[in-house]
Amino acid sequence: MCNRLITKVLLTLFLIFFSGASITHENxxxxxDKTIADKCVEPxxxxxxxxxxxxxxQSHDTVVKGIRTTKYSLNNCISCHIxxxxxxxxxxxxxxxxxxxxxxxxxxxxxxxxxxxxxxxxKKKEISKVAE
Amino acid sequence: MKKYEIKLDRRSFMKNSAMLGLASIAPGVxxxxxxxxxxxxxxxxxxxxxxxxxxxxxxTEDCNACVTACDDEHGIEDFGRPATDTQWIRKMNLTDELSxxxxxxxxMCQHCENPPCVDVCPTGASFKRxxxxxxxxxxxxxxxxxxxxxxxxxxxxxxxENLENQVPHSPRGKGCVESCNLCVHKIDNGDNNTACAExxxxxxHQAILFGDLNDxxxxxxxxxxxxxxxxxxxxxGLNTAVRYRGI
Numbered sequence: 001m002c003n004r005l006i007t008k009v010l011l012t013l014f015l016i017f018f019s020g021a022s023i024t025h026e027n028x029x030x031x032x033d034k035t036i037a038d039k040c041v042e043p044x045x046x047x048x049x050x051x052x053x054x055x056x057x058q059s060h061d062t063v064v065k066g067i068r069t070t071k072y073s074l075n076n077c078i079s080c081h082i083x084x085x086x087x088x089x090x091x092x093x094x095x096x097x098x099x100x101x102x103x104x105x106x107x108x109x110x111x112x113x114x115x116x117x118x119x120x121x122x123k124k125k126e127i128s129k130v131a132e
Numbered sequence: 133m134k135k136y137e138i139k140l141d142r143r144s145f146m147k148n149s150a151m152l153g154l155a156s157i158a159p160g161v162x163x164x165x166x167x168x169x170x171x172x173x174x175x176x177x178x179x180x181x182x183x184x185x186x187x188x189x190x191x192t193e194d195c196n197a198c199v200t201a202c203d204d205e206h207g208i209e210d211f212g213r214p215a216t217d218t219q220w221i222r223k224m225n226l227t228d229e230l231s232x233x234x235x236x237x238x239x240m241c242q243h244c245e246n247p248p249c250v251d252v253c254p255t256g257a258s259f260k261r262x263x264x265x266x267x268x269x270x271x272x273x274x275x276x277x278x279x280x281x282x283x284x285x286x287x288x289x290x291x292x293e294n295l296e297n298q299v300p301h302s303p304r305g306k307g308c309v310e311s312c313n314l315c316v317h318k319i320d321n322g323d324n325n326t327a328c329a330e331x332x333x334x335x336x337h338q339a340i341l342f343g344d345l346n347d348x349x350x351x352x353x354x355x356x357x358x359x360x361x362x363x364x365x366x367x368x369g370l371n372t373a374v375r376y377r378g379i
Contacts, residue, residue, distance in 0.1 A: 063269050066176035066261060068320045075300045116270060116305030118298050 036080055041071050051077075055113070074113060079121050090120035169322020181264035182314055183345040183373035184329070185352050185361050186237060190339035191332075193225055193236040198340065201331030205315060207299040218289040218304075220312045221328055226379065235379055238328065238340070241266060241287040241312035242364065245371035249279035249288065258309075264345075264373055265314045275307040284365050287311045314342075345373060 040047055042054075054072040061067040070076045081099040084090055091097035093114045096105055100119075104111040170177070202208065202221045211217055221240040227233070247266045249258045257273035260266050268279075268288075280288045288311040291304060298304050301317040315326040329340040343352030355361075361375025 059271055061175075063267070063271065064259065064261070066263070066316070066320050067174070068172045068317075070172070078300070116295075116298065116303040116308070118300040118303070122300045 040080075041076075074117055075122070078118065082120050093119040169320075169324060172320070176261050176263040176265075176320075178262040178264075179346060181345045181373060182319065183243065183264070183343065183352060183375065184314075184326075185341045185343075185355055186374065186376050187339050187341070188235045188237045188376055188378035190337045191236050191238065192337065193223075193234070195236075195335060195337060196223060197331040197335045197337075198238050198328035199223060201327040202312075205299075205327035206302040206304070207297065208304075209293075209295070211293050213292075216290070216292040218291060218310065220289070220310070237376060237379065239285060239287070239364075240328075240374070241283075241314075242285050242370070242372035242374040243312075243314060245373070247370065248282040248284065252278045252282040254278065261316075263319075265316055265319075266311075267313055267316065268309055268311065270303065270305065270308045270310070273308045275309060277309060279309055283311075284368060284370075 038044075042050075055074060055077075058069075058072040058074070061069075062073070082090055085097065091099075091101075093101055093111075096102050098119065100111050100114070199221050203210075206220065208218050208220065221238050224237055224239050226235045226237070243264060243266045245264070247258070247260055249266065250260055253259075254276060255272045255274055257269045257271075258266070258279045259269060275290065277290055280286075280290060288309050290309050291306050294306050295304055302313075304310060315323075318325065318327070324342075326340075326342050329342040332338065332340040341352050341355060343350040345353060345356070347353060348357075356375065359377055361377055362379055363370070363372045363375060364379075
């Protein structure tokens with residue numbers, strides 16, 4: 001009887017500690033501009049839970065209907081959330097320093113947006129490099 | 133009781149009249165912008181049908197400006213594999229066997245009114261937008277390539293390679309079919325011209341004219357009315373939005 005109780009308590013403690021750690025993502029090195037951190041289009045808890053819903057709706061509106069509002073556009077997310085590293089380059093989508101990848105790697109949820117979409121802010125120079 | 137005093141010194145008078153002036157100018161500036169393109173939050177309208185008129189007499193065989201401009205605009209890379217490399221627009225040379233007269237012309241998605249690619253798509257990814265632009269919704273495309281087989285113009289390409297450094301306004305990726313989108317991002321942002329047409333005008337050929345086919349006052353409609361414009365494979369009854377002169 002006593003053993004069962006101890007197991008239950010341990011299990012509960014384990015769940016509290018480890019699930020808590022994975023939800024808050026406190027240890028992920030988000031490379032975000034702290035001065036604009038609270039100026040997102042929605043509060044942080046809503047963005048964490050529903051950003052994919054906003055993006056999916058926006059993608060349908062833009063591709064099918066031709067609506068180009070920027071509030072929930074992926075390019076708008078990228079322009080704020082992806083900042084250059086200390087050496088001036090943008091973080092790769094494969095590294096944890098990329099804002100999207102940081103959480104997605106921790107949560108083991110594969111992010112496929114950037115198979116097609118640009119994962120860093122737009123610079124005119126890069127186009128001419130491709131053209132050469 | 134508090135008294136509200138009206139300040140009438142020189143400084144506040146100047147300040148107030150300046151603000152009044154700005155307020156009266158603002159709507160004019162705002163409406164001018166609206167008239168140029170449709171507002172960003174408004175969907176594409178079926179009142180418009182975008183199209184192109186290509187004058188093959190102005191197009192020269194050695195010029196490739198439209199192809200280069202398209203590649204630049206959409207970040208299309210060349211992997212040195214011509215059989216599978218992506219091509220949204222290509223240059224073709226036609227020679228009449230009898231007379232020996234040759235024509236050079238750009239060939240791309242013809243943005244048909246009755247597009248065969250849309251008919252055959254099993255997922256609905258290939259679709260025609262309200263303003264007549266035929267597009268691929270890459271979120272639903274499964275890469276089956278039926279549309280490529282159905283297209284009489286060989287206008288579509290399948291992306292065979294892993295891509296990096298895509299441009300934000302033109303998302304492209306491996307496993308999807310894609311084709312000319314009439315620079316839909318430029319249209320939506322009010323530019324009302326395509327990269328190829330701009331490049332052609334810049335090079336002084338004026339061979340590509342872009343505009344609204346439904347507006348009788350647009351340059352393209354006036355020219356079509358005056359000189360006519362031929363459909364490539366007009367026998368198929370697709371009613372293409374890209375028309376050619378001189379062939």
